[in-house]
Amino acid sequence: MLALRLARGTHPLVLTRRLLVAAAAAGVGFLLLCTLGYAVGHPAQSSASVLRLLWCVLPLAATVQFAVAVARTDPSTRPRPGLSAIGLGPVRLTAVAAASTAVACTLGSMVALLFYLHLRGDITGLPFDGAAAELLAADQPMPLAAALTLLAILPVVAATAAGLALRPRSAPAEPEGVEKPVPSGLPWGVALVAVGLAIETYAGRGGSGDGLPLPGSFDGNPAGVLAGWVLTAFGLALAGPGLTYGCGRLLQSVRPGATRLLAGRVLMDESRRIGRPLGVVSAVLSGTLAAAALYASGTGPAAFGPLTGLGAALVMACTTATLLTAALESKQCREHTTEALLRLGAPPTVLRTAALMRTGALVAVFLPLTWIVAELAALPLTG
Incomplete structure (x- = not known):
């Protein structure tokens, strides 16, 4: 609830970045659901279905990286004077950032589910309903539990990654005039x-x-x-x-x-x-x-x-x-x-x-x- 209230009062550019995360999450969710549809329509080709699922790891990883970058630039998650007095310390702000990331990714996943059902023909009354019924195995019942499990992967992984990236760290003080070390990678x-x-x-x-x-x-x-x-x-x-x-x-x-x-x-x-x-x-x-x-x-x-x-x-x-x-x-x-x-x-x-x-x-x-x-x-x- 706190994450939603902070989202209502944020700058439009910040909201735009969160909507871009939701759009990317919708694309990844649609790819995962299409992989599920292929598995349902081709039960004898389980190995090909697993390989198609593995191919979705690349866009999923890119979306998680983008979601973490957006969470790092969110001004509502930066420690500011006076916030600790009202219970918004560094740990609580990290939890807010993780929750905001989970909300954006969940929104995209739900949009992907609705779009997928629309193209299958399960949701009618809109243009292009059932346009990809054959490709998405509309003649077979969709396993709802498997679909929700796949759609939950991105919000959970993105929220966890955002929480780990923004967790409070106690960095040692660096003396003035000392040059930062060269990256070792x-x-x-x-x-x-x-x-x-x-x-x-x-x-x-x-x-x-x-x-x-x-x-x-x-x-x-x-x-x-x-x-x-x-x-x-x-x-x-x-x-x-x-x-x-x-x-x-x-x-x-x-x-x-x-x-x-x-x-x-x-x-x-x-x-x-x-x-x-x-x-x-x-x-x-x-x-x-x-x-x-x-x-x-x-x-x-x-x-x-x-x-x-x-x-x-x-x-x-x-x-x-x-x-x-x-x-x-x-x-x-x-x-x-x-x-x-x-x-x-x-x-x-x-x-x-x-x-x-x-x-x-x-x-x-x-x-x-x-x-x-x-x-x-x-x-x-x-x-």
Whole structure:
């Protein structure tokens, strides 16, 4: 109830972000229900149904990441003076954030259920009722308990992840003048990318034909290629903070001025906050470019199914939105520093130029890296 009351008084942009989480949850819920419909309509193909369910893990994970990022930027969950006196301490605010995340995801799941029943023809009186009756096995009764169990996965996982991400921590005080440590994930990330690309190359040349079907019509990817891409994606996400920190170092090299020093220092300080979402976006883009190269070469599928397209669109949209939300969180954390610089007489053009420098440095590093990884991933499949 407290989460609902706080939601009524929040800013429209905050509500928009929560509605985007609900929309992503609706997409994931619809994919899960379609997988259930396939299992009901094809009882003899249980292994294919399980594999289709596993394919839904990618959009589900991307939606959970987006929901956690939105919860971190929610102003109603930030500790403020006076809130502890009325019982809203850090622990209670964390519970409110988890509840708000669960409410948004549950709303999306309910919308997915209504839309699914409408396309099956169970709910009539609206346009396109029963339009996908054959695809969704409308001739078979839908197991309601299984449907509700699948729809409950995302709210529970997202709320738990939000609670863990926002739980109160007692961080040790850092002495002034001491530089933050370099993120330690870069060597491990590079190693995972190399191992993932090696597995993809071996699996692509092996031609084992052991396929994992997507929830559409794309079912020709070898399992080894998929495992290699997952390792590559984890490697890029793990290496993202270290690469962002390196971009900050690069901006401050060779006799920098005040603007370059400011831009580099911000990247170094915010490397952990924006580096991981940036690495995830790089992984998704590299996978998209590799799939496009495979499709253009004629060695891939003739067409992608609609549910495959929905899942890919959810992953790309959620990862991009997570990156933008992390950038917003970084800006909010720098508000006091920005106000102090403006009070000291720093012109606003310096702050804008520093922001452009940060963006340019990240694009100059991550864009070629994404292209190289995509080319190396697609080479064993198209060659």
